[in-house]
Amino acid sequence: MVLTPEKQTTKLPPSTHEFADIIHRLEAGGSMLPDTPENLMQIIGIYKAYAVPMDFYWRDLLYIAEQVFLEPFPFFKYFISDEYLQRENHYAGDNADLRIWRGVGTAHPELLAFMEKGETTKMPKLLHHLLHDRINMEFAEACMRAMLWHRQMYAPVNQFDAYLDSDEYRANADRAIKAYFQGNPAMLGLYKLFPDMFLEQCRQMSYYANLGLFWEVMAPVFFEMSDIYDEGGFKGVPDAMDFLVNGIFAIAGRPIYHHVYIKGECYEIIPKSKGFTWLYEAALPYVEAVFYRTAPFRGTKSYNAQAGQVPEEQKDFHFGILYADVFPVGTAGIPPTLLMQDMLHFLPQYLIDYYQQHCRGQEDILIQLGITFQRSMYNVTSAVIQALRTALLYPLDDPNPKHLQANREFFEMQLNRFCRPEYNMRDAARLRQIQTQDYR
Amino acid sequence: MLSVLIWVPIFGALLVALFPNKLPTGNVRLGALFISGFTLLWNVFVLIKFDVSNPGMQFRENIPWNETLGLNYQLGVDGLSILMLALNSLLTWIAIYSSSKDTARPRLFYSLILLISGGVAGAFMAENLLLFFLFYELELIPFYLLISIWGGEKRNYAGIKFLIYTAVSGALILATFLGIVWLTGSKSFAMSDISTQSLSAASQLILLVGIVVGFGIKIPLVPFHTWLPDAYVEASAPVAILLGGVLAKLGTYGLLRFGMSMFPDAWSAIAPTLAIWGAGSAIYGTLTAIAQKDIKRMVAYSSIGHMGYVLLASAASTPLSLVGAIAQMVSHGIILAILFHLVGVVEAKVGTRELDKLNGLMSPIRGLPLVSALLVLGGMASAGIPGMTGFIAEFIVFQGSFSVFPIPTLMCVIATALTAVYFVILLNRTCFGKLDNNLAYYPRTFWSEKMPAFILTALIIFLGVQPNWLVRWSEPTTTAMVAHIPQIKTTTSPQIALK
DSSP states (O other): OOOOOHHHHTSOOOOOSTTHHHHHHHHTTOOSSOOOHHHHHHHHHHHHHHHHHHHHHHHHHHHIIIIITTOSSOTTTTSOOHHHHHOOOTTBSTTOSSOOBSSOSSSOHHHHHHHHHTTSOSOOHHHHHHTTOSOOHHHHHHHHHHHHHTTTTTTTTOHHHHHHTSHHHHHHHHHHHHHHTTTOHHHHHHHHHOHHHHHHHHHHHHHHHHHHHHHHHHHHHHHHHHHHHHTTOOOSHHHHHHHHHHHHHHHTTOBOOEEEEETTEEEEEEOGGGOOBHIIIIIHHHIIIIIIIOOOOTTTSOOOTTTTOSOSSGGGOOOSTTTOOOTTTTSTTOTHHHHHHHHHTTOOHHHHHHHHTSTTTTTTHHHHHHHHHHHHHHHHHHHHHHHHHHHHSOOTTOSOHHHHHHHHHHHHHHHHTTTOOGGGHHHHOOTTGGGSTTOO | OOHHHHHHHHHHHHHHHTSOTTSOHHHHHHHHHHHHHHHHHHHHHHHHHOOTTOOSOEEEEEEEEETTTTEEEEEEEOHHHHHHHHHHHHHHHHHHHHSOTTOSSHHHHHHHHHHHHHHHHHHHHBOBHHHHHHHHHHTHHHHHHHHHHHOOTTHHHHHHHHHHHHHHHHHHHHHHHHHHHHHHTOSSSBGGGOOGGGSOHHHHHHHHHHHHHHHHHHTTOGGGOTHHHHHHHHSOHHHHHHIIIIIHHHHHHHIIIIIITTOHHHHHHHHHHHHHHHHHHHHHHHHHHHHOSBHHHHHHHHHHHHHHHHHHHHHHOOHHHHHHHHHHHHHHHHHHHHHHHHHHHHHHHHSOOBTTTOOOTTOTTTSOHHHHHHHHHHHHHHTTOTTSHHHHHHHHHHHHHHTTOHHHHHHHHHHHHHHHHHHHHHHHHHTSSOOOTTTOOOOOOOHHHHHHHHHHHHHHHHHHHOTHHHHTTTHHHHHHHHHTSOOOOOOSHHHHHHO
């Protein structure tokens, strides 16, 4: 038996997959998003525009999880306290545990400026809120709820979900609920009658905390990427993806927990000591729930059970940003509109100039930025796929062809998610469209 | 006073034609817009001066011209023509406004449109048969040129077809006019000189049939309508607005003025036929519209349907139904204008008129949201939804005609229901649904492009909630006209039963 020289074995024959080009690119350490300067400029610009509202999202999510908690009438849950605006991000500023962004740890200056003046003028918070001159926090809550509804999707790897159903969690929650409603016989009586009602609310609060902690990481990552790009640090889309991969590994072990503050006292509903970590309990479920699955848009799919448009199994849900049709953004029944409007306030000038030159210029900027956002999320998903490959499989320059074959199968399996014929998933996936610049 | 309405556009047309060659298209358009705007303002002035309580001719002008021919320059307006005049100058202005800023050969284009405007105004005001005919023929060639120079792909075919049909219509009308004058032994072609009372019933009937067929081609009534879909569809949007909004009115106007008021006895004899004919036209127009795959064709066939109501109302010739006929003529003019304008915008932006390709235009950012919203409104107005002028006109027509011709009226009611059917089909396929992500990179629409539609919408809604402004002009005139018509013999059995 003649062994072929080692150098050649490191190369596998070309893939026959429908997205063979993309698989070859992933195998070469690239991204699902083609490496063009235009793409790099777009995705970094949108990371920046996304990070500012995200800086609000994570602060408010934690504020709701820790302070608002089970308030039966949470009228002011989006009126985040000053303490939470001043709260130091664990990954930014001088006091950071692990400094990702070199900027400040408190709320981003652009965010503070927007909260003060909005798109109108300086006026009390309540008026800003009533005039809808504000950050669309509902979008963050929708993401949280998507994660909540798609619980158990990573079982048994995912421990967080299992813990929410454990007796230990029940006991912790019970203590917090009783403390929260202390001196309120009506609510305590209700709790006595329907304990599960408050328990489920409490689980939802735990997901508020989970998502808040996830975004606490992503916001400084995106800020830093924007800064690096401005300094000329990234040479291409793969660089940007690699930064994300490295960030993912650096952060992977950070704790996910849920603390509630009642009358100045801290109740550890999910203690840090449980050892839930960022990568497995927040990042991967988030990507699965929000990028891939979420819930069908009310304005796109019929929930009619006879029509059979919405899958029966949650694993077949394909309504995340990777599949979303961005063209109807701005229409009724299209939830991402909320996020697009949020990002619109914080676009860097170079993106605004770029959008001016295309399609309807200023008029349809919301859709153009939505498509950019879709491109950028394909890049983030690529980073997650590469990170998973690094964690579970083999390096890209592995000399063993079996290992390379395993890598390829992993990539093909990931891309197969965009080719499934059921429920028109194949047509919904935007992977093919983002390969060209004509899609805007 | 009235001459201004004729000669300002006609001399304006000459002026536009003499504009320097190097003048940019936009400026030529502005010049034409100014001329037609002045005519429109003058028309408003005439409207204000118009004495609503006077049923007869007003602002008469009479200049002897050619005594041997019996052709005198005799003008006048009454309640029947005043609104048509206003509609003419309004739609001319709108047509010029909605024309593209880079029309090819602009001087010819705008002078032809102005020429048509002057000619049509003259026809509506002429009190002399021959003078009417001169003005009637004046729009023939300009329209032919407008269709076959600036039209769509099959413009030559459509232009020739239009030309032949209209020429035949003109020939029939001329023959009938000559017949009227010779048979009655009248000295001139002046309408006031002619009395048909002396004619035998048979010759009255023959002359009336000549008029009905001659104008029926123009309206158009069903067997004579085949030029219409081609001409409307191949014409560019401004020309289609004029064709549908103004030219069709010339047909019904002629029918009322020269058919009904000159041959009251014969008219009452053929009225039942006309009523059934009108109802048949209406049903045919709507059914054919349902079958169309091209939005402009749908709108064109809707026009046939709506003109059927006018014929029904004229046939019934009760005071109410005649008011309804005139109201329907006006409201059809406005509604057709807005629909053709919007269809023109859609075609210009999307690049297609096909129902199977259009989709999701209501989409607020990438679609044409305002245009679609106005299209929905126009469609609803056309289908006779209360609150808009279409309902007012149709309701008056039905109310006025039911006592005379219950069955044809019911058929027309069914036709309005079918109108709603095809407009819902049209709106569903064009405005609703989702955009095609591969194609939906439509250019933006500017406010100036939507302006005509806004003006017409305002008018549609205003006349819909304040219909007095639609009918007050014509009430005394129609009452006076009807007074000459003998009681129409109702022959069919259900009508007897209903009594």
